[in-house]
Amino acid sequence: MSAAVPTARAGTPPPLQRGWRDACGKLLDIINYVIFSPEASAVVMPVLVAWECVLLKLIVKHVPYTEIDYLAYMEQIWQINNGERDYSKIEGGTGPLVYPAGHVLIHRVLERATDGLQNVARGQDIFTWLYLLTLVLQFGVYRLLRLPPWCIVLACLSKRLHSVYVLRLFNDGWTTLMMVATVLLLLLAARRPGLCLPAALTYSAAVSIKMNALLYLPGILVAVFLLTRGRVVTLMLCAAVAIAWQVLVAADFLSAHPAAYLATAFDFSRQFMYRWSVNWQLVSEQVFSHPTFHRGLLLSHITVLMLFFFTRYAAPRQPSWLRTAVAALRHPATPALSAVPSAAHIAYVLLVSNFIGVLFARSLHYQFLAWYHWTLPALLHWSRMPCALALLWYALHELCWDAYPPSSVASTTLHGLNSALLLLLYVNGPPA
Template identity: 40%
Template sequence: MPPHVFKRLAASLAALGAALNQLLYKHFFPAAILLVLANALLCAFVIAKVPYTEIDWVAYMDEVSGVINDNEFDYIKLRGGTGPLVYPAGFVYIYSLLYYLTDRGRDLLTAQTIFAMLHCLNLCFVLFIYRKSYRDASTIHPFPLWIVVFLVLSRRVMSLFVLRLFNDAVQMLLMHAAICLFISNRWSLGCLVYSLSVSIKMNALLFAPGLAVLLCQARGTGGAIRRILGICFTTQVILGAPFLLHAPKSYVARAFELTREFMYKWSVNGALLKETIFLDKRLAMLLLLLHLTVLILFGHFRWTAERSKGLLEFFHLSQASVKDSILRIATHVESRDLNTSHVAGVLFTSNFIGIAFARTLHYQFYLWYAHALPMLVCRGDFMWIRKLALLVTIEAVFNIYPPEATAAVSLHVAHLGILISLWFDRRATDASIFKDGDNRDSLKSSYRTDHGDKTT
C-alpha cells in the first residue's frame, strides 16, 4: 500500500473512531443496553445450538452433595470426580444453592440459563467500570469507549460461562462487583464483596497487592488494616466457621492450599516446557520471585505519585522509636476519594502481573482477565494495529486445543508486550490519584479516628 494511501486510511479510521467515541459518550446507556441484549441473545443461541461440555459441573455437585446430604464438614472427606474439594466455603454455599435450583445438578438447561444471566450481569458490571473510568479520567482518557465492543466478542468467554459452568465465572462476577464499589469509593462494602470473591476461588488474591496500595491511599494505613482484618479476614472466618469448628486443619489445608500442583496437559502457558521442568519447584519459586519483584516495582514507581516516597510513604517511619513507627502505621487514617481510572488501572494491573507470572493458566483462567484486557492494552503507547494484535493473539491462544508450544510462546510474548507497555505508561501523580479538591497537601491525616469515612 502506498504511503499516502495508508496515511489517508489511518486518518479516516481515526476520524471514524473519534466520531464513534463521541457518540458512545453521549449515548452510552442505550448502547450498553444493546450490548447486554446482544450478549443475552448470543447466550440463548449458544445454549440452543452448541452441545454442553461436561468438565467440572458434576464434580462440583458431588463435592457440595457431601455437605448437603451427608452433613460432612471435614474438607478431607469432600470429593468429586476430579479430586478433592479445594475451594473455600463461599464456593460450597453458592454451588449448594445451584444444587437445589438445578435438581441436584441434573437440570442442565436451568444451570446454563442461570450462568447466562450471570454472564449478562457480569457484563453490566464491566461496562460500568469502563464508563466510569472513562468519564472520571483526571487528564486524558486512558482508552477509547468503543473498545467495549470487544467485551462481547470473545468466543472462549461465552463458552466458559454457558457451556462449562466454571466457578471462575461466579468468582469474577463478584470481583467485578467489588471493583464497581471500589471505583465508587465504597471501600468497606467493596472489601466485603471482594472477600466473598476470594471465598469462591483464591485467584482473587491476585488483586490484593493493588487493593492494599489503594486502601492506603484512600483511607491511610490504619484504615487499610481495619478493612483487611476487620472485613476481609473476618468474612473468611465467618463463612468458614462450620468447617473451621469441625476440622480446622483440613479446611485451611484444602481451601487455601498455596502449593497445589496443576495438571500439565491443561496448561495453556506451560505447553512450551517439558513436563519435568513444568513440575519443578524451582520454577515455581523463580516465578514467585519475579511476581513479587514486578509488583514491588509497579507499586513503588507506578501506582504512587512521583513526588512521594513511593511505597515507603505508607510506613510513616519515625526517628523516635520502632514502637512509635508501628503505632503511626496502625493508627494513620485518612478519608480521600480516588480517581476511578487510577483504581481500575491499579487493580487490573495487579491481577495481570500475577497472571503473567503464573505457573500455569488453564482455559477457564482466561476469565480472570479477559474483560480487563481491552483497558490494559489501551493504556500502553503501542500503535493501534499492535494493540488489536495483542487482543486477537490472546483470544486465539485460549481457543486452541490442546495446548501447543507455539501458542504458549505467543501468549508469553503478548503478556510481555502488555507488561512493558504498562510500565512505560505515565506514572501516577497526585492529580491522577486523587479526585479534585482531595489533594494530599490539604489533608489532615495523623492520629485520628475514621469518623469522616463516608463510605462506611
C-alpha cells in the same frame, strides 16, 4: 432586460458535489464518534448487552453442553449434604474439593436449582444471567474509566469466555463477578471512601469462592491505603471485615475440622495438570512440575510487583513509600496522604496487580481466562497502542486461548503478548 444568471466561482464544486462531501464528512464524524468517543459508550453499552442476550441464547440452543467439572461439584455437594464436614474427605470424580467454602455455598444453591444434574438447562440459564450481570458491572467500570467504545467492544468478543460460562458452568465466573464488583466499589470509593468496607466484603467473597482472587491482594492493599489517605485504622477495619466473612462462610467446617479445611481449601502447593496448561506448554512437563520452577515464578512475580509498587503505584505528589508508611504507623487514625488519587489510578493499581499475577501463574487452564479477560479493554487502552495494533494484539491473544489442545506455539505467543502489554503499561505509567 433579462436578469443575470449567477455563475459558480472558479474552483468551487457544484452544489450537488458539495452536498455529497458534507454528507460524507458528517458520516465520518459519526463513525469516529461511535468508535473513539467515551461519550458514545452510553449508546454502545446497551446495544452490546442486547447483543449478548441474543448471542447467549443462540449458543445455549445450538451448541451442546460439555460436562467437565459440574458433576464433580455436585458429587462434592452431595457428600456435604449427607453430613461430611472433613474437607480432606470430600471429593468428586475429578479429585478432592480444593475450593473454599464460598464455592460450597453457591453450589449448594445451584444443586437445588438444577436438581443435581437433572436440569442442567436451568443451570445454563443461571450462568447466562451471571455473564450478563458481570458484563453490566464491567461496563460500570469502563464508564468510570472513560474507555472508548472500540475498547469496550472487546469485552464481548471472546469465544472461549462464552464457552466457559454457559457451556461448561465453571466456578470461575462467580469469583469474577465478585472481583468486578470489588473493583467498581473501589473506583467509586475515590469519592466515597466509606465504600471500602463493602468492597472488603465482596473481595473476601471472591477469595472464598476461588483463590485466584488473591492475585489482586497486593493491589487491594495499596488501593485501600491510598483511598483512605493512609489511615491504617481503616485498613485494619477492612481486613477485619474480610476475615469475618471467611470465618462466617466456613463456620461449619472450621468448627468440625479446622486444620483439614485450611490445609485443603487454601492449598498453595496444589499440582496442576500439565496437559491443560495454556501458558506453559513451552517447557517440558518435568520442568513444569519442578519446585524450583515454581519458586522462580514466585520470585519473578514478587520482583515485578515490587518494581511497580515503588515506581508506579504511588499517588501523584506522594512522598516516598517509606516516609508515608512511617507517618501512617505513627498516627494510624490520621491521614498520612494529602489527597486521594483518581479512580483511573486506583484501577491501574488493581488491574495491573492481577495481570502481573496472571503472567507468572504456575498454570492457566482454559477457564482461567475469566480471571483477566474483563480487564483487557482497560489495559489495552492504557498501553496507548494504536487501535489497529491493539485489535491485532487481542485477536492473537484470543487465538492462543482458542488453540486446542494447548500447544507450545500458543504458549510462547501468549507470553510474548502479555509481556509486551505489561512492558507498555510500565513505560506509560498510570493514567492521569
